[in-house]
């Protein structure tokens with residue numbers, strides 16, 4: 001590649017160009033049938049995506065935020081409950097908790113995997129909660145409310161450590177909704193079951209986003225919830241469609257959270273390529289890993305033996321993140337920061353009274369992470385150029 005070429009953070013043009021004909025055919029079919037919302041295209045995609053996730057049911061919805069919200073409500077989260085997640089995630093995770101009427105709370109992340117620290121979750125349940133004699137539920141001592149659900153986030157395409165999370169959930173009778181919005185196809189080796197499990201098949205429900213830049217992205221907004229529970233699937237179908245069991249019979253008050261037929265049709269086409277795209281991402285990650293292995297001052301993503309990540313993002317950690325980002329930008333290399341401000345320190349959550357220092361691992365990680373260019377079509381020459389520029393910055397001791 002020429003040194004003057006810009007290296008984008010993400011390439012959404014190439015895959016659409018490659019699939020242009022198939023995608024255009026879907027659009028024509030939708031125009032011919034005028035079935036714009038719901039219908040057979042949505043049902044086909046739901047079946048295909050459920051199979052891809054090794055889940056029994058899939059309910060297509062309008063976006064990933066709705067997917068988290070509907071999963072929580074259908075699993076039984078009630079207004080006033082506490083739902084625990086991590087402060088190192090996109091705000092949609094906590095927005096959905098609040099939209100379900102619950103109070104969000106956090107436990108810190110693990111310093112290596114950047115997902116929920118299971119020891120901290122255990123500590124939270126043991127020290128900050130007591131078991132209410134009447135209901136048998138954990139109650140938060142300070143908030144005087146029941147903790148009823150956990151939302152582990154499979155961040156950057158890597159599953160959270162689900163075995164111990166599910167074990168704690170069983171012991172404390174908690175709902176688990178996986179936030180798999182960044183983890184289509186990621187796998188987790190369950191010691192307990194002695195087998196690899198797919199993101200989206202482990203919790204009571206799991207939420208996926210098909211925002212265009214995701215590993216499986218729509219050409220607009222879309223999302224889905226997977227579950228192995230038939231009753232929950234039925235409830236989520238009602239929730240997405242104004243609480244209707246059938247047309248104009250509203251059993252509950254729901255939402256307008258349906259999936260467009262057009263998006264479902266386009267997603268079906270792309271789903272056929274997802275395994276290959278994920279494999280290409282894994283290869284690109286392995287190349288980065290190898291190229292960066294001799295670079296002092298750069299912490300590459302950690303992949304535990306129980307994880308087969310799908311690298312939605314390839315995130316490194318360096319002391320002088322701003323310096324490195326500028327150095328790369330000067331070389332026309334786009335990068336991202338996911339995410340710079342921990343959720344507990346966001347203005348939106350000011351009234352919750354969290355302070356700096358409450359979740360130190362998240363705070364440290366948030367100040368040092370940098371997402372490098374990552375997409376299936378990323379060429380190794382482009383990666384070499386990125387790594388060479390990182391090494392150039394490191395060689396003057398700037399990274400330490």
Ligand SMILES: Cc1ncc(COP(=O)(O)O)c(C=O)c1O
Nearest residue numbers: 063064065090092093181209211
């Ligand atoms: C971790 C996480 N959760 C939830 C969402 C919400 O998805 P959407 O943007 O489709 O509502 C996203 C999407 O960016 C996400 O990355």
